[in-house]
Amino acid sequence: MDDRVREHARTLVDWGARVEAGDEVVMSVSEGAHDLAVAVAAEVGERGATLLSTYDSDEVTRAYLTAHDADFAEPGHELAMFEAADVYLRLGGGRNTAARADVPPERTQAAAKAGEAVREARYDTRWMSTVHPTRSLAQQAGLSYEAYADFVYDAVLRDWEALAEEMARMKALLDGGSEVRLVTEGTDLTMSIDGRTAVNSAASVVYDSHNLPSGEVFTAPYATEGEVSFDVPMTIRGRRVRDVRLTFEDGAVVDHGAAAGEDVIGEILETDAGARRLGELGIGMNRGIDRATDAILFDEKMAGTVHLALGRAYDACLPAGESGNESAVHTDLITDLRDGGRLEVDGEVVLRDGVFRWEEGFEEGEER
């Protein structure tokens, strides 16, 4: 077994979920994640926790959803399992990203609705979600399998403690700031972050961060004004989207365009009132992620990029008891600042040309 698989497992179990003796662990294994499952099982066993493996197969799910009359019931056995569990480890990595392409979305939504209590019980555990490199995901990224595996492990096997410290600096800047300005080609956007709290997403339950890899700092902006252009291409709802442009007035999108996928963006904006406002400003800080692979879990963490999400805001960023932007959608769009551009907090540049202000190579400039 590739040593990196073992190290991945150790990172997930120790840094991520903080598994300890006596924990009741549910491990969800995707079709292509067997090798990681074996490594995680060894880590869980070594810590003296119990282990129950579930099988998360897209093909099994497709068969079940397709054959059902769509009047789904709450799965009581699954609910009981998660209510008794302390830790949930999701090992993604399928064999075909299109395996569920022919399941009508209404059907998937109806099943999700019946599983609401299950989902809540799952989120009440110390849960972590990660991904094992598979050929299917390599194909989605347009990479050979070897190159994709290297990419995944570069992203996952970080010095998370050091990165958490670095991200804490960014969090402090955002927590203390009131206005953010994003400037790059086709972009001059200002947002208020006054009173909002940033999350240091360091791939561990103790940071309230549940993805491995992670490596971003995010907050919930409002009162957005100006223009923004997103140059990282991605697939949204199965359709290619490229060079999205949005114009904001009084916090809401008043105009939009795109070189590809303009209709998808239009659809999203029409969802509800909240879909025209931002729910998230995120700053990618994971230096292990150096290229876009058309997988939002990775792309949005890319160091030197900034992402904005249309729609729902995370409660963790809001003053206690206050609700932020509400929407049925949360769609991330990414701007790459590595080829030129800057992010300012209250007039101070914190990121320029992909370099953070505390990093070597950061250059002070004359701002316009």
Next chain:
Amino acid sequence: MDDRVREHARTLVDWGARVEAGDEVVMSVSEGAHDLAVAVAAEVGERGATLLSTYDSDEVTRAYLTAHDADFAEPGHELAMFEAADVYLRLGGGRNTAARADVPPERTQAAAKAGEAVREARYDTRWMSTVHPTRSLAQQAGLSYEAYADFVYDAVLRDWEALAEEMARMKALLDGGSEVRLVTEGTDLTMSIDGRTAVNSAASVVYDSHNLPSGEVFTAPYATEGEVSFDVPMTIRGRRVRDVRLTFEDGAVVDHGAAAGEDVIGEILETDAGARRLGELGIGMNRGIDRATDAILFDEKMAGTVHLALGRAYDACLPAGESGNESAVHTDLITDLRDGGRLEVDGEVVLRDGVFRWEEGFEEGEER
């Protein structure tokens, strides 16, 4: 997908477990059983039951057991899951029958002990165990994959209703009889079955039969006298066993021998007092199974063979409240009557030369 996979799934779900709307189903998927899992998921979905898939990987289990300090705790999440479940479907079919060969038996036993309540909760469901043909199992059987798949589906895809009716005739003969005699080369054995009840094992929970394939009628004999020779070779505790000979006096083995594996038989006989007495007399009646494949789940159901088990008797065969032969072991040994031999109940021949008395080709003879 092979149509036989779908038919296998339908047989398991409908005839076997009698799944209906509202049932909470746990489906356990072995490493090589993915295709059957997809087919079973469709059947479960069509019936409007809920579905939770667990992953039963020998390699995951090996990694967990090996890394653990062996002071195992009860898996509370698994217990909660089975307590809430109505149906448990085990889809066997691994990728390596030796995958757990280097796990010390004490470790496996310690884990099994911690899982006692889980096992009881599982047996309290409408449970069924079956097997998907894999290359690993084909190899164990000494068959090509294609030939092995044909073999499995011949055994599984029976007219179970017709077979259950045929087996009911055998059950009636045994229930009404008081003495059984088995005669073949090297064998002349008599057993009492007076007061005992036979089980019609027709691969369905409504027959209290939990294996697919099944196809045997069995009871709990006692007061065994005489000699018996078992000519179907098998692997017991990882060792080859061939041509076992046992001599019974007053119901207990007083002498034993074997052409191969005599030491294993000796070990088993030394386990406890009950290991020297019979716990089961079974009659294989599945005409789909026409050859031994070194897998007891199949071999003991082979039509025209008789098996006897040293050790524990099943409660279902005993008068209510009475306990039969008790032992920590239950080891089946098989005699093939197809090349000559007979089974008598109270002097009446019910099986001769592999043919049952109600079948075409059955010949009355002059018995000695």
